[in-house]
Amino acid sequence: MNRDSEDHHFLYLSLSLVGSIWFTGIWVIWLLGTWAARSRYRLRPRSPLASASPSAAPGVSILRPLKGLDANLYENLESTFTQEYPNYEIILCVVDEDDQALPVVRDLVSKYPHVRAKISIGEDDVGVNPKVNNLMSGYRSAVNDILWVLDSNVMVDPGTLARAVDALQTPTKSGKRVALVHHVPFAFSAGSRVGSRIDEAFLNTNHAKMYLAINTVAIESCVVGKSNLYRRSDLERVNGSLKPITSSEPNAKQEGLCGLPAFGRFLAEDNMIASALWHELGLRHDLSCDVARNVVGNMSLYDYVQRRIRWIRVRKRMVFTATMLEPLTESIVLVAIGSSSLKYLFGLRVWLYVLVHFFMLLIVDLDVYASLAGHPLPRSIRWEFLAGWVAREALALPIFLFAVFGNAVEWRGRTYEVLNNGEMRQIGRQRSYFNLFRRWDHQPKDYQDLETEPVSP
Structure with a gap:
């Protein structure tokens, strides 16, 4: 040779x-x-918080940004009115009085008078991200520290909130506090449009297994924004710079604009919020054993x-x-x-x-x-x-x-x-x-x- x-x-x-x-x-x-x-999703136990008294369960404010008539909008929103949790409010956010989602929202508020729910109309221009602008009024009026932000095309099972709060209050194996609980999306479509079927196949197979693997290893933040639960008190300390807070004070925060308004400049504000909590506060994320049922609309190729x-x-x-x-x-x-x-x-x-x-x-x-x-x-x-x-x-x-x-x-x-x-x-x-x-x-x-x-x- x-x-x-x-x-x-x-x-x-x-x-x-x-x-x-x-x-x-x-x-x-x-x-x-x-x-x-x-190992995570084939068994979903009932949380003790589901049957706890209101005083024993941390309060949660559910924020739902709305824009027009998403597929299955009524069922998606109704799933938050039927949560098995004793202490929560729902804030339904629309930009203007002419939004097509409002009749659906008002019907649900009337149907469930025992649920604390309110409609927030208007937006604050804090950046180029329309979802953040949509959420700002509801964010500021929320009465609870724990916030659950759910996209309008997401449906959740009745026990989802209770299990998510459990996960938020349980430290990781390394002993670090959990700052954010998220849910892997599971897509389904009632129609047979080409794009809908491709997106459904993608989210439920390739995306899901990679997403779960990355979060199992948990060496870096990787979060989807369909359904996220976190504390406003944590969010108000970060600004998306991803620079660790150096002060030793217990509630030290970044300089300048912090909280949700600081993330209006990002397209992927959900991922930046998760990354900020991870890197700036040194906290961690967790997945609960529930999925965010992502209703895929009439999506073309x-x-x-x-x-x-x-x-x-x-x-x-x-x-x-x-x-x-x-x-x-x-x-x-x-x-x-x-x-x-x-x-x-x-x-x-x-x-x-x-x-x-x-x-x-x-x-x-x-x-x-x-x-x-x-x-x-x-x-x-x-x-x-x-x-x-x-x-x-x-x-x-x-x-x-x-x-x-x-x-x-x-x-x-x-x-x-x-x-x-x-x-x-x-x-x-x-x-x-x-x-x-x-x-x-x-x-x-x-x-x-x-x-x-x-x-x-």
């Missing part, structure tokens, strides 16, 4: 070993997420693609290295790395390896789905869900490659530029990326989603 052949062999051997280690590592993460789903572009560009400006590595964790790229590496090392046939990889991945993803849903994938949606799963895997890399070159995002009819650390500035009205998708599968104008998404480390 000549010198050039030896060098090539060493290079291929090194790359194959690195590829095999990477492939194995990602599968370990996937299996960790699958194990976490099984265009809407799904636009949403993925938006959050890839946000993550790129917040966690650049992790975002650049993201394509290497996707199934198609990963199987290419693994199959080529193992073929060189052991002579395995690529086609056989690819079949085994995707078969095992589907088994794992369906197991994650069953853990979160509490039942296997229903036969009624089996083929649509599987088609959405395949489409999600196939579209992941093309969407990423398009999204990574650029900083402009579309959000609720406007165009923004994402700045460093996830801050944003408005740069104009809505522009059209993927007009072809929009022409094929248009979404009704009255569907407006105040969704958020995690920025994984």
Whole structure:
């Protein structure tokens, strides 16, 4: 063997070993997420707080930002009126008197007169984030220190609040106080729109297992904003700088503007709040054993693609290295790395390896789905869900490659530029990326989603 052949062999051997280690590592993460789903969500015990007296349970203010008629809006909001918890209030936040959500809200307030609920109309312009502006009036009028912020397209089980308060009051294994309790989203759709099925498959499989794995390891903040429970007294001490508070005073806070108004400059305010509590106060997060049932609306393929572009560009400006590595964790790229590496090392046939990889991945993803849903994938949606799963895997890399070159995002009819650390500035009205998708599968104008998404480390 000549010198050039030896060098090539060493290079291929090194790359194959690195590829095999990477492939194995990602599968370990996937299996960790699958194990976490099984161990955490297949049993949901009743909390003692569910039957406690009002004086024995910490007060909670539930804030729900509303904008228009989301899918299943009545059922979503009603799920907070039926919580098995003795001491809470509900604040339903809308921007103006003409909002289409108001008749639904007023009907529910009348239906449940025993529940302390009030409607907050108006907004405070504290930044470019419309969700934060929407929440400000309710945030300031809340009577309790513990706040539970729930998106309008989220439905929760009756015992969710009690179990979340339990988790908030239980220290981590390391002894650190829990500052925030969040819930993994579980998506479901009553319709059969292409984008809805793809998003449903994504959130209930790939997203869920990665989200659970990262939070099981818990070496960094990773929080989705669908359903978050935290203390206002903690939030009022941080400002999103992510710099640890150096003062030794028990209630020391950052200088300048703190609390929810300080996060109006961020697109992903939910993740920044979680990161601020983690880094600035040195506190931790926890997941309860409940899911946030995310009602996926009438989402077109265009809407799904636009949403993925938006959050890839946000993550790129917040966690650049992790975002650049993201394509290497996707199934198609990963199987290419693994199959080529193992073929060189052991002579395995690529086609056989690819079949085994995707078969095992589907088994794992369906197991994650069953853990979160509490039942296997229903036969009624089996083929649509599987088609959405395949489409999600196939579209992941093309969407990423398009999204990574650029900083402009579309959000609720406007165009923004994402700045460093996830801050944003408005740069104009809505522009059209993927007009072809929009022409094929248009979404009704009255569907407006105040969704958020995690920025994984």
